Amino acid sequence: MSITSQTDRDADGFKMSDLENGVMKKKYLQVVLGLSLAALSGVAAAQFGGLTSALSGSTGGASGVSAESLVKSYVGGTKNVMTADASLLKAVGLKDEGSRSELAAQNLTEGATSASLEDAVKIQTESSKLLAEKFSDKSTVVDADSKKEYTKGLLSLALGLKDYAGMSGDLKNFKPSVTSLGGAAGAAMYVVKTLPDSTSNLLSTLKKAVEFAREKKIEVPKEATSLL
Template sequence: MNKYLITLCAIGALTLSPVCQAQFGGMLGGMLGGKKSEASADLGAQQDQLVRRYVAAGKDVLTANGHFADALGIKAQAVNASATSDSLSAKDIEAQDKVISADAAAVSEALKSGAKLKDAEAKAKYAQGLVALASGVKKYVDMRNDAQGFASGLSSISPLQMGKLQAGAYIVKTLPSSVTNLTSVLHSAVDFAKSNGVEVPKDATSLL
């Protein structure tokens, strides 16, 4: 089909012959279908990268919560295999987030209730927690632009393709609250460190 015939079909699709309409419709459908397939494949690659970064950030926060729990003498929630795996599924990412949320709440409550660091070892553990928490929060913050780009891309695909992109969609939905909540925890943790003679790493204060 030459360019002239394509133009005629596009302009007079309603008045030209059924053959021309069929040719134009088939060509247009193929073009759009190809673009959607390319968009879906690109989003799949973006999702893989997004999920790996989100999981890595979460593991830093889990490590931080473990150090804080040891330093403050509180019990961290048991971490199951799915919460620390490298799985890219939305279910396992959500499992990690639930553990992070529960432990962060326990740490925050301990800080508010007047917990103390009993010795130098506890202070050292707490300092390690600050470093790990700052690392995790920074990784979450650095993901925001990529998450927004992924969210924009979701609008260009069909609902049938969403099933393969649930993990990325989950991250887009939860990342803002993760950044807000964990930045608040970091702020409280830094204030507690300052009032208890614990050296605060620059990475932690730069995020506040």
């Protein structure tokens, strides 16, 4: 005699099929994920505080932002940041590290998963640490050609920061669907969890990069100084 658990029976006591069980479990996961995304998006938007206003002067965003749209915007900003890192690293003599950041930026796509976004952030975080070390090293030399590359990097960094700050409105208007469960939803969850800290850290990096540029008499684009 087979034994059927209570959880495998419906209200009338009939045994549920494996297919019905699977459908119910999927619906449950969709609801949980949707609620988690909604809660996270609200917290993330609140964490921006006055930072977005100071950076972009706008907290607007399209209503009903989808997971796919949120990830697409984040990828665009991250590509700008990693392109900036590539230029800055090369300018201060870290050619190999700059090439790695440049390649990572090229490989990052709009349909990125949470895993690929996390990998990109790891590379970006490591790049920031390497740059901070170079900025604090008084022996760092930047020649005329490298100064041009550095200025280009500052511009890309400012663009990436504005991209991130401009997403505050998207976070507020992000309304995750309980019917979507997959790569886009997971990537969107990663974005709403990490974007506030990423923006704050990026602003700190920009400040240090501008200070270094002024010390070395490197041209600083107005797009960068307007964010400080």
